[in-house]
Amino acid sequence: MAFRPASRAMLVGQLTNQRPPDMIARIRCKSREAPVPPLVASSDPPCIPAAIDPEVLDLEPMIRNFDGLGPVVRSLYVLFLKDEETLLDTLRTRLIGGDLQGARLTAHSAGGAARTAGATKVARLLASIEDALLRGDAEEARAGTAALPSALAEVRSNIARICSIIPL
Amino acid sequence: MAYDSCIVLVIEDEVVTRSVTVRLLRQLGVGRVIEAADGAEALARCDRLAVDAIFCDVDMTPMDGLAFLKTLRARVGAPSRHAPVIMLTKHSESDVVHDALRSGAAGYLVKPLTPEALRDKLDRARVLPASVGS
Numbered sequence: 001m002a003f004r005p006a007s008r009a010m011l012v013g014q015l016t017n018q019r020p021p022d023m024i025a026r027i028r029c030k031s032r033e034a035p036v037p038p039l040v041a042s043s044d045p046p047c048i049p050a051a052i053d054p055e056v057l058d059l060e061p062m063i064r065n066f067d068g069l070g071p072v073v074r075s076l077y078v079l080f081l082k083d084e085e086t087l088l089d090t091l092r093t094r095l096i097g098g099d100l101q102g103a104r105l106t107a108h109s110a111g112g113a114a115r116t117a118g119a120t121k122v123a124r125l126l127a128s129i130e131d132a133l134l135r136g137d138a139e140e141a142r143a144g145t146a147a148l149p150s151a152l153a154e155v156r157s158n159i160a161r162i163c164s165i166i167p168l
Numbered sequence: 169m170a171y172d173s174c175i176v177l178v179i180e181d182e183v184v185t186r187s188v189t190v191r192l193l194r195q196l197g198v199g200r201v202i203e204a205a206d207g208a209e210a211l212a213r214c215d216r217l218a219v220d221a222i223f224c225d226v227d228m229t230p231m232d233g234l235a236f237l238k239t240l241r242a243r244v245g246a247p248s249r250h251a252p253v254i255m256l257t258k259h260s261e262s263d264v265v266h267d268a269l270r271s272g273a274a275g276y277l278v279k280p281l282t283p284e285a286l287r288d289k290l291d292r293a294r295v296l297p298a299s300v301g302s
Contacts, residue, residue, distance in 0.1 A: 061280055064282070065188070065192060065282060065283060066191070066195070072191060076184065076187060076188060076191075079183065079184055079187055080184045083182075083183050083184055084184075105227070105229050108227055108258075109181060109182040112182045112184075112185050112258065112279065113182050113183070113184040113185060115279065115280050116182075116184050116185045116188050116279070116280050117184060
């Protein structure tokens with residue numbers, strides 16, 4: 001029986017097929033030492049990526065920009081949650097007070113932060129509010145803020161799960 | 169291209185995006201990254217220091233990116249008067265971006281930012297004349 005030398009493409013294909021899912025999770029978590037929960041677990045807290053809905057929190061930009069989920073990403077997520085709470089409070093206050101230009105700028109900032117953090121749904125809600133304020137439609141903007149607390153709570157919950165597996 | 173001797177100023181009023189931009193620039197090896205939360209704070213820094221490049225958000229308050237750029241270019245004696253300014257924006261087609269390019273901005277980047285895009289702009293900023301429009 002004759003043997004053919006393995007090509008690079010064959011080897012890559014074999015490795016990709018053989019790579020266990022928890023290895024992918026470990027790579028994405030950038031933590032080879034820390035224990036990593038399985039991708040899909042029945043009783044353990046769920047890990048990336050199966051349990052995180054990119055519609056709520058898209059991890060890809062942070063993973064790509066910072067080469068995995070490490071302490072830098074953790075600190076940025078913590079900063080985002082703290083900042084976003086403040087911005088949403090300011091947005092509500094400005095809308096109640098009739099300061100539509102101030103509210104638009106706040107919605108713009110909060111939306112930018114959400115996009116940067118990968119908080120997809122929150123970013124989309126804030127973009128709608130900003131658009132409504134650009135059109136001068138304060139009623140639609142006020143109505144749009146109603147969905148923000150639950151959307152941000154979902155993000156917070158997902159970030160908490162991610163932070164629990166990121167090494168300090 | 170090495171950036172270890174570079175001084176880069178990041179002007180962005182939104183703290184998360186500013187922090188990400190600063191960290192990405194440090195990750196690229198930029199020697200010194202300075203932050204400012206709005207145009208007025210940035211001008212004070214540009215009056216004291218010669219920076220090699222400026223990344224500036226368009227939509228800020230109280231002084232927005234375009235006002236910052238125009239004021240900087242008119243600032244006789246400011247060490248960073250002719251530093252290349254790259255505008256950071258949500259929409260590439262906004263009128264403000266076109267105004268900024270006409271007013272001497274070296275380019276623009278659409279957010280969210282990536283290390284590759286920042287590196288590209290840094291490289292271009294270092295080979296371009298300091299200001300096209302000044």
